[in-house]
Amino acid sequence: MAPRDPWPSSLLLDSMLRALQLTVLSLDREAISPVPVFVLVMANLAGMVTVGAGIAFVARLALNRLRLWLQTWNGRERAVLFGFGTINRAVARHMAENDYAVTVVDKVFDDSARQLAAIHGLVLVAADLADPASLSPLRLDAAERVVVALGNDMANVELGTSLMRKNGPLVFMHVADVQLAGSLRQLGREGLSFLGGRGAAGAGPGWTFSLKEEAARNLMIKAQLALSARTMGQARVHLVIVGFGDQGRAVLLETLLDATAAGLAPPRITVIDREADCLALRFAALHPRLMDSSIPDEARPTLVFLEADMGETDLAANRQLTALEDQVPITAYVFCCGDDSVNLDAGLRLEQAMRRGARHTVPIYLAHRGAGMLPDALRQENRLSILRTFGATYDSVASSPLLRNDPDGPAKLLNGAYNDQAVEQGLMPRPDHRIDDNSAWAGLAETLQESNRRAIRHANTKLLDLGLRWRGGTMAGLPSIPHDVATFFHHVEAGLRYPGIIDDDDHGQAGSAEIDMARCVLAEHRRWLIDRAMDDWRQRRHGETRDNRQRIHSNIVRFADLDPKSKRFDAMMIRALLAHCASLSPEMAPQAFPLNKVCAFIEADGALAQGALGKATDVALAWSSNLSAVTAAQADDIVERLREWSLNPFATRLTIILGRTLDTRIGQSGMVSMAALVTRIDGAVDADVQLQVVSLHGRGNAGLSDTELKATMA
Template sequence: MPFAFGALSILVCGPGALADLVVEGLRLEGRKALRIDAQRLETLDPKRIRTLILADPPDASALVEAIAARVEPCGRPRRRATQRLILMHGQDPPPPLPVPDPNGSLRLETFAIRDRAARALLNRWPLHIGMDPGFGQRPHLLIAGFADPAQAILVHALRLIQYGTGRPRISVVCADSDAVGAAFLGAFPQAPEVADIRFGPIEDTPSLLREACSKETHASSVTPTDAVPVTLAVVCLPDAAGEGVDAVRQLVRDIADIQGASPPILFEIGLPLDVGTATARGRIEDWDGQVIPVSYLREACRPAVLLDGRGDEVARTIHDHYRDSIAAQGRDPDGEPAGQPWELLATSYRQANRHQADHVWAKLAVTDARAVPEEMVDSFVLTPLEVERLAVIEHERWAADRHLDGWSYAPVRDNRLKHHPQLIPYADLSEPMKDLDRFAVRGLPTLLARQGLGILRLLIVGIPQPAVGCPGGMRLRRLADQALDRLVARYPDRALVLASTLIDRRSRELVREAMDREQGVGLFLLLPRPLGHVLAEMPDPDDRRDFLTLAARAERRIGLKGETELTTWLAERADISLILGDRIPAGAVEKRVRLDPAGAGLDWNFEY
């Protein structure tokens, strides 16, 4: 019986649950996908295949070679529509594969499941989601358990963890931590050059948390550095359904009790045997505001990641820039290993471009800026001070990428030995070398423009605690509408972000009104104490649901050390204060808008 499929169908071939998961992910987003086995694949006319996904098949090299031979028989490329072949494999490097003719119709792509899942997870929940580099906070990633994809997340985090706020920290707690640490540092001996990395038994998690909250001295520093609470946690335990749930709950309590913090916690839940019935259930009011269930396999199988190459568009643009710069110097980019066309580029160079692309979002966070559709932006230029600050961070990022690839400092470059003379602090670079980093960051607007994106600076509007007698309700919402209209009109070149603890019902009314009414309004959730404490003070289930619904929409969850640091943050980081009531609270900045439903109405103290 003939096998019928449409010309636009995506064919998926491979054993086990992974192929089922790929098909399910494609169909959930409206893609036409069909599962086939290897025997059926041999009978198909290759001219009718437009996209074929090989889901981690056995003997991948032989299978790809056989497909390539059928698509381009006798090595003679035929002119016809591009045929896309995606090989999913465990992690980089990929298995040895034939190199298709770049002028032929077959486009071969390799997809490292754990590596790409780690990229996707840290793009959706970036390392700065629980911190504010503009307030001098630095990242501290905690990894509990070392089941998949923990190592891939650890490595990718090391490539992205530079924010220019001091030496970052990573803590890994797991079973057999000595062996895990030795194996990791054996594979990545230069990793300690990138960040402070601590390995410890999972039962000693409280000790590591206490150590991170004490003054510490790094070997390269003569002065102690500030305490650094956890800003993001990832839990990857072998038995997610059993010990994992209890371990996550204990981790939430330990971080709150010891550090007074409540960072987002990504909880790798794995997959049940019947992947087709795996659904997330629960009510928002049952959520603790912190734990976010994730599945790295599901993340990798999302069409945006697997098919649409999210992140690779920017990476390809970066590589095109590099090829253009080589040509501008009078050299042939095709004659250099790092200058090959993307289709022929070695995996290590592709990854270097991807890592630079992924770090764009960290640079925007450092600059208090956001990528938006290009039509929303007239122009954007980094100031000289911003260029210099980002150039330092870009050099640190580049050095981290080189260190993790096994390179070390030497006065003379040697590609075979992986020696590089530029693996030194930015301040010690020559001016021409510094200019390379400056050039890279000055190109950010152009780089994003090629993806149809522009850059807007943030307008941070702080909302201090409302006055006791300030009423809420319709009058407050109308005043909020008026204030929002005027702010948007007054600052068309800024992206509005509201910063609030959301503890007070009236603040939540204002934030919800703004976010529901005006597209693109963001939210920084300010946490002067752990989320569990905040929720415990909300006995009313409606208040709890209201708080959690808004908290889920926050793009940052910034941990602060009590009310004093909250006041300091509002005074130092807000551009404008939105005052609710008839008094000016602590933390208000010079530019203020007062919403007083019971008295003066809307009162501005600056020109708008």
Template sequence: MAEMADMAETESKVEGGAEDSYRSIEKVIESVRLDREKAMRLKVYVRMGMTAAAFLLGWWGYLTTHAGAIKLVDIANYAYQASQLLVFNMPQGVLHNQIPWQLQVARFALPGLAIYGSVMTYLDMVRAPLATWWAARKRNHVMVVGGSARTLKVTKRCVVVGIPVVVVLPEGDGTVKELRTLGLPVIVGSLDSPDTFQRAGIAGARATLLLAGSDAANLRALLSATEEAERRRTAGQEPLEIACELQSRMMSGMLAASMAERRGGAAECHIIDFDDVIARQLLPVLAPVLGRRDAPHLVMIGSDELALQVARRLLLNIGENGHVTVICENAEAAARNFFQNLPGRTDFLGLHFLQGGSDLAAASDEALEAAMAAGSPHALVISGSDEIAMARTLQAIRWLRARGEPPIPVLVRQRAGQTLARAGRLSIPDGDWAARLATFGDDGDECDPEALLRGHIDRLARAVHQAYLDLSPEGPSAVPWSGLAETFRESCRRQADHVHIKLARLCLEACLEQDGEALVLDPARIEDLAEFEHWRWCVDRWLDGWTLGERKDVAAQISPHLKPYAQLDEAIKEFDRAAVRNIPAVLAAAGLAARPQGDIYGMAR
């Protein structure tokens, strides 16, 4: 799944019978490979057929010049003479006489085809070196750097969606041949060498993805990439987008904070958070629940980092009366981890951490019973390894069915695809419950290059920020996007995420522009959504550590506007209204429109 521009794909993939995206990617890649092989074989067969036809034509021409009975030795002799046409060799006697049309054609066609075949064979031999040479001269492409499994998956996704890509691999990597069979330029060299990046065309690249598989290799590649970005800057080029994978959470946090302070430089760098990529992609799917006007209740079952990221995203997008319940093995440790960047805070309105059972049975009957204190759930999201997540899912569904709860959407993380989900649906006796079991977060979702580079979401966030600047505000956030602090950039991204939920509040959904209509908002809708937007903004600021105070102080993270919408001045309310009025422009920036909401999983309104 991608961001808003991939809405249609997102919703189709989560349907019960849908095929997992990564398997589809593999099918497309195999189709590309087979098409290339078929095209190459076809060219060989055509060349061979045309050469054979020209040879037979020349042979026929020689036979027509023969006087008398044709013997077997004459046939062989004329066949030999026809073959000599390949090198422009014709008998003198024939040249002095009138040449038959067959021979006239053959004496030009055979040498010409021989030259063409030789040139094409040579080009086939040097195609890979030529692609490597041309890579340094490419423009507006994405560089995928590294030799990890993710490098291969991201590259394949680029091929499928049509993103121009140059792959940089370390020496000795075994995937070079496989990628070159797809016709991709592959640069082999040291990942910490500026020369390697120059040969990959970093001077004209749009973005660079660093996926070497180890923190040390990625950091060395990051230094080389930023060095080359400085050279681009002196040449007057746009900043280079760099996305870097790091395994260490501590290192990621330190570098992310450092990169956030260096906005407006030669490179726009960020650390890839794969869990956050997956969590963000869930929002369009869960929008009908998050946008409910009553008290929506979503239950997250899991003890990994993804569970906390999903809980955070849900909390950022749910309404003021909503509830998010997290059932995990160690509720106290999970809460401590969730609030580690919020000193002094140990709870949050609408968020509940409940103690579950063992790893396999994290959603114990007691924990599910306790979750009911916030009301019957409207959706379940379950994470963990594929097998454990599916076991938790079936256990939770069995318990809810036994209580007589109505069927609700159940989203389960499955990295490997749909196999376990299909088996799980077969084991659920109730067809309505089985139809609402869907998967998310497979390799195709995790390795979407646009999501990793924040391509779609940043385009929308820029539109959000520009609408804010049009109001002529004051303060540190009233600057162009290039100089905007990361905390405000992320706030714009979160506002863009919330467009799906606001549409769902109106019983609408985003769709491709040609499939919907322009969104028209009357004053009553604008005021309703403005209050919804203000609550979202408050949660956004609270979870970033901001508190209420008399005067705004960005350094101290204090704002006088962290209070109910009804208590705001009209001037401040106008910022929320402007955010709502800007929704059609945000949709248009992604090539989207709005249409009446479909019956996703039969979600009740």
């Protein structure tokens, strides 16, 4: 038998392998002679491919270097992002939409990353983040912002602090752990100095941020819990938080401040978690002043932890929920279990229980970070739905301080206005020259800086308590207040009888404006007491004096126990807020208007009995419990009136009050059910007007009488 040819040219894969060996490994051709022609062709092709790949690789590097160079000279502000996971992808989109030149740095990039880069004009740079030499071509000195979100908190902080330089870019480090984020803020630069190097105290500007905290703050603005509690006739805000991870803790802390409002008792927050007992102990260890008797009774919130697994519970028949509803009426539910699908499942089951009349109907907010969809797909939300979402990554990024030149700018302005008002009212000595806001801020301890940050976040609640309304009130940002309105409130505050302010019921004031202002001042003191407890301040004991370093204060007492001068310091925050909002340009911020509420009631015959809508800021709409449908002509008239009203700049809020469950049945042709009417109203009313549906009928199908409904509306 003749020997078999060692190089059978009929096998393609074998031939390609030999070609690669000939080209790359330079094997001796005589040792494998004779070489088939096909192998020689493949060898040359392999060489050409190898050279082409090398040229393409070098060209890509050169093109990236060129694009980096062009970014530094094109006149646009530039941002460098380290890491390209879910967070920085949302950051990249947001910054690109705001005309930033964006460079993204990571170890590797997949096809979806390259596609996103092509859409938004991003420059992708593959680099070893652990090797400083590989970062030198990035030209960080030519960037205005650096955002670090690598998916690990310590890696973010470590890399971020190493990039902080004097006169360098603003460095933002994402910290997912809410407790760690708070601790780093409390310690300020000293909290980062243990890492040494450029990250030590005295280095360039750097901030930590947490999207879970941003989500909680956005929820407070969106939910307006205090206003909802008042609308439902509740004595206090009662929020039920299901799930107590980082997101649940952030929601609880923000609610403690936001739900402390004029005319309402201190909030109650019920936490439901399958490990509630352990979580309660941990929370008490981290925030002892919130759980003990350090806060005076008039301001002390009620925090209750219940152990239950809502994912495996019949929400319609659960006895714990029934007991909660009977003890203190619930204002809203917030589901933040850490898994979007778990939140959605539990929220849907609770919504069905509400629709069947097994539970009181109140808003349900679901933490929903999203599945990486484009932001426009998440923009529209049904204003009539019981279920509402919060915490979408893109929305949290858009409201974060990433695009601010000074993330503490609003808090600095408020602190400066507070000092100005205190000097003007004789509560602080007048300096030889006014200290600028930046210098005054730099002189504050970190705990006092954080207190000002919380105060600016509570501003919306204060303005609502004062009876001010503005369009887009469920979005971040403060409104512009006319100077005459701010001056009016300043005069009202100056005329208060402070010795007469004891509590919400015993205010000792002459007029309605003075009563409202007295309640606002009292609420501000209560908010301040909770704020101090969050930072572990305590009341001074006998023989002690105030000590900011040890966090000892002399005013952690009931408002009635303060001396007259100290009482006015609480009012200075309100005066400062009014002065700050009066300084905002109406072209740059929505204008606020004094509350002007009109009640519109649809009688049993379908006729709309109302005062003239005129310049109403708020409209409350309800209808007779005997009414299940209106004629088509009546429906057209109601919808058109509300549509025309909603187009006015002073129209801010429409509240639809249900005295019984919505009836979808139509008795005869030509009639429009009340459920269909509500849907038509939602479609007609301008998107900038806040629309809220409030159900007052409780569990079961028993409705309120017309007299009860009208009394509630008034």
